[in-house]
Amino acid sequence: MKNKIILFTSPGVAEIVESDMPKLEKDEVLVKLVRSTISAGTERANLTGDPNVNSNKAPCVRFPRRGGYSSAGVIVSVGSDVTKHKVGDRVSCAWGYHGQYCKFKEHRVFSMDGSVGFDEGALVNIATFPLAAIRKSRLEIGESTLIMGLGVLGLIAIQLAKAAGAAPIIAADPVESKRARALELGADYALDPFADGFADTVKELTGGGAKVCIEITGNGKGLDMALDCMARFGRVALLGCTRNSDFTIDYYRKVHGPGITLIGAHIQAKPQSESFGGWWCERDEELTILRLLSLGRLDFKALIEEVHPYTEAPKLYTRLAADRSFPIVQFNWEAEA
Numbered sequence: 420m421k422n423k424i425i426l427f428t429s430p431g432v433a434e435i436v437e438s439d440m441p442k443l444e445k446d447e448v449l450v451k452l453v454r455s456t457i458s459a460g461t462e463r464a465n466l467t468g469d470p471n472v473n474s475n476k477a478p479c480v481r482f483p484r485r486g487g488y489s490s491a492g493v494i495v496s497v498g499s500d501v502t503k504h505k506v507g508d509r510v511s512c513a514w515g516y517h518g519q520y521c522k523f524k525e526h527r528v529f530s531m532d533g534s535v536g537f538d539e540g541a542l543v544n545i546a547t548f549p550l551a552a553i554r555k556s557r558l559e560i561g562e563s564t565l566i567m568g569l570g571v572l573g574l575i576a577i578q579l580a581k582a583a584g585a586a587p588i589i590a591a592d593p594v595e596s597k598r599a600r601a602l603e604l605g606a607d608y609a610l611d612p613f614a615d616g617f618a619d620t621v622k623e624l625t626g627g628g629a630k631v632c633i634e635i636t637g638n639g640k641g642l643d644m645a646l647d648c649m650a651r652f653g654r655v656a657l658l659g660c661t662r663n664s665d666f667t668i669d670y671y672r673k674v675h676g677p678g679i680t681l682i683g684a685h686i687q688a689k690p691q692s693e694s695f696g697g698w699w700c701e702r703d704e705e706l707t708i709l710r711l712l713s714l715g716r717l718d719f720k721a722l723i724e725e726v727h728p729y730t731e732a733p734k735l736y737t738r739l740a741a742d743r744s745f746p747i748v749q750f751n752w753e754a755e756a
Contacts, residue, residue, distance in 0.1 A: 652678045
């Protein structure tokens with residue numbers, strides 16, 4: 420039996436290829452995927468050959484590459500040392516790839532109860548990224564919060580900021596349709612950051628500036644504009660991957676003077692196993708998202724804009740490479756075109 424996976428075989432090219440079935444180590448489980456989510460920013464970088472795709476390694480461009488680090492499915496086999504999961508368990512999965520069958524270390528899969536669908540489960544790992552950024556910013560109930568950038572991370576950040584008691588929540592993105600979605604998902608205001616007087620409007624709506632900003636554009640200009648919107652002693656969590664360092668910030672006037680705190684919020688910047696104030700480990704973050712979904716405090720179904728059979732991957736990735744407004748898309752691994 421062969422396994423079908425989606426592979427970036429050369430810059431801009433995605434193919435469905437057959438590979439051998441994964442062989443399990445003692446501490447691993449084999450999952451038959453039902454859904455996997457495209458993370459547009461990260462997968463575009465891998466697809467196009469951006470050398471800065473990993474924060475803790477030297478820049479490099481090597482193919483083939485894979486994407487698909489947030490998925491959900493059913494366990495079909497377990498290693499001899501696996502004790503927390505069994506065959507038949509419905510699980511949300513972290514750090515796999517787009518494929519019919521994926522193997523994971525036992526600590527990378529998380530059981531889902533019947534109230535959480537596979538579509539929601541396939542967004543859980545992605546959702547831990549903005550959750551960690553919000554924790555690191557130490558957001559308190561009633562604090563004004565600016566969400567810069569409304570891709571999948573930004574839209575999830577809105578729901579999480581609302582759950583955390585942020586008020587008001589201001590969403591910012593140049594794409595009108597994304598601003599409309601932000602309002603539907605819980606933002607109090609949605610603004611175009613390139614509109615005249617953007618920073619002044621944010622300060623008016625917040626009574627002097629945002630206390631917290633989750634910066635997700637991954638763009639130097641986005642950070643510069645966000646700093647113009649901050650209140651004195653505000654905190655900015657740098658969640659977006661600013662892979663191009665060719666930009667300038669007036670740190671003296673925009674950071675030093677107003678006492679702004681800049682927080683590195685890359686997903687790899689977290690403790691391995693012991694959670695503590697503001698800094699939670701991966702397992703605890705994953706279980707938090709699942710708990711919030713189970714209790715109905717998050718609505719991930721509302722986030723998903725398109726679902727496609729995995730066989731449509733080649734044309735979808737061609738579209739992703741060219742479309743900076745790419746929607747939130749999932750692959751259905753139970754269907755073929």
